[in-house]
Structure formats: structure tokens, C-alpha cells
Amino acid sequence: xxxxxxxxxxxRRGGELLAMxxxxxxxxxxxxxxxxxxxxxxxxxxxxxxxxxxxxxxxRQIAAEDNPTLQAFNGELWADHLDYQRRxxxxxxxxxxxxxxxxxxxxxxxxxxxxxxxxxxxxxxxxTLLDLVKGNAEHVEEHVQxxxxxxxxxxxxxxxxxAQAPAQP
Numbered sequence: 001x002x003x004x005x006x007x008x009x010x011x012r013r014g015g016e017l018l019a020m021x022x023x024x025x026x027x028x029x030x031x032x033x034x035x036x037x038x039x040x041x042x043x044x045x046x047x048x049x050x051x052x053x054x055x056x057x058x059x060r061q062i063a064a065e066d067n068p069t070l071q072a073f074n075g076e077l078w079a080d081h082l083d084y085q086r087r088x089x090x091x092x093x094x095x096x097x098x099x100x101x102x103x104x105x106x107x108x109x110x111x112x113x114x115x116x117x118x119x120x121x122x123x124x125x126x127x128t129l130l131d132l133v134k135g136n137a138e139h140v141e142e143h144v145q146x147x148x149x150x151x152x153x154x155x156x157x158x159x160x161x162x163a164q165a166p167a168q169p
Contacts, residue, residue: 004115007134012104014140015097018048021147022093030089034153039079041150042092044143046084047075049092052099055136059103062119062129063110070132072123107133 022041030042039047054073061068078084115130127135 004112004130007130007137008104008107010137010141011107011133012100014137015100017144018045018096018140019093021144022089025151029151029154031085032150032154032157034150038150039146040085041147042087042089043079043084044147044150045089045096046082046087046092047079048140048143049096049099050078050082051136051139052096052103055103055132056099058119058132059106059129062117062132063106063114068119070119070121070127072121
């Protein structure tokens with residue numbers, strides 16, 4: 001498989017990885033934060049959903065426009081002002097899945113030379129479409145690992161709580 005095919009497959013697989021990483025998570029586990037400046041599983045999923053919405057525009061800008069400006073966004077501000085902590089995780093997962101599928105279908109249909117087209121990201125600088133797609137694939141993979149760590153921290157927290165609970169007569 002070529003590098004492009006490998007990257008497109010990693011990109012496509014992001015929806016599956018995200019869904020698998022959240023399988024069985026419910027209730028307080030979704031909202032548990034492993035530290036004061038850490039995100040909950042719910043917040044991570046909402047962030048990825050919104051990031052994929054941004055990717056919809058960026059992919060199309062690079063594919064269709066000459067060297068477009070790709071505006072950065074502040075994920076922390078979005079999490080606060082878009083109230084990630086109260087959003088429905090099922091809707092965020094479904095939105096991510098639909099957008100990722102649509103993006104993947106578009107990317108598969110583009111000629112290979114489209115992946116060398118560039119845009120200027122306001123923080124990261126000059127990016128090719130291939131760089132953008134690879135970065136989006138890695139972004140999901142990194143957050144899936146974060147979800148796994150958060151869920152492990154939650155299980156440890158619950159285990160410690162159970163160990164400290166008084167014995168029932």
C-alpha cells in the first residue's frame with residue numbers, strides 16, 4: 001500500500017477507533033476528569049466532533065482554492081463556550097462518524113496530485129492536503145489514547161472509593 005493509501009486508511013479508521021474507545025462508558029465515567037486541567041471523555045468526543053467539522057472546511061479549501069488561509073481555533077475556548085460538558089456524547093459520536101465518512105469519501109475521489117496542494121495554517125504554517133489528512137488521523141489516535149487513559153484513571157478512582165467504603169454488616 002502507498003503512503004497515501006496508508007494515511008487514508010488511518011484517517012478512515014478514526015471513527016471506528018473513537019467508537020471502540022467509548023464502548024461501555026456511561027454515567028459518571030463520561031464526565032470524570034483525571035485532573036483539574038484535563039478533559040472528560042465527553043469533552044474529548046465533543047472536541048473531536050467539532051474538529052472534524054473544521055476539517056470539512058479545511059479539506060475543501062485546500063482541494064479547491066489556491067493556498068487558502070486555514071484559521072486555527074482554540075479548543076479550550078470551544079470546550080467552555082460550546083458547553084461540551086453538557087452535550088450528548090451519542091450525538092457527538094454520530095456527528096463525528098458522519099463527517100469523517102463524508103471527508104473520507106471526498107478524499108478517496110480526489111486525484112493523487114490534489115494531496116500536494118497547500119494551505120497556510122495560522123499556527124502550523126504551510127501544510128499540504130496530505131499533511132492535513134495525516135494530522136487529522138493522528139489527532140484522533142492521540143485522543144483515543146487520552147480516552148483510554150481517562151477511563152483507566154476512572155476505574156482506579158472507583159476502585160479506591162470501593163476500598164475505602166465502610167464494610168456493610
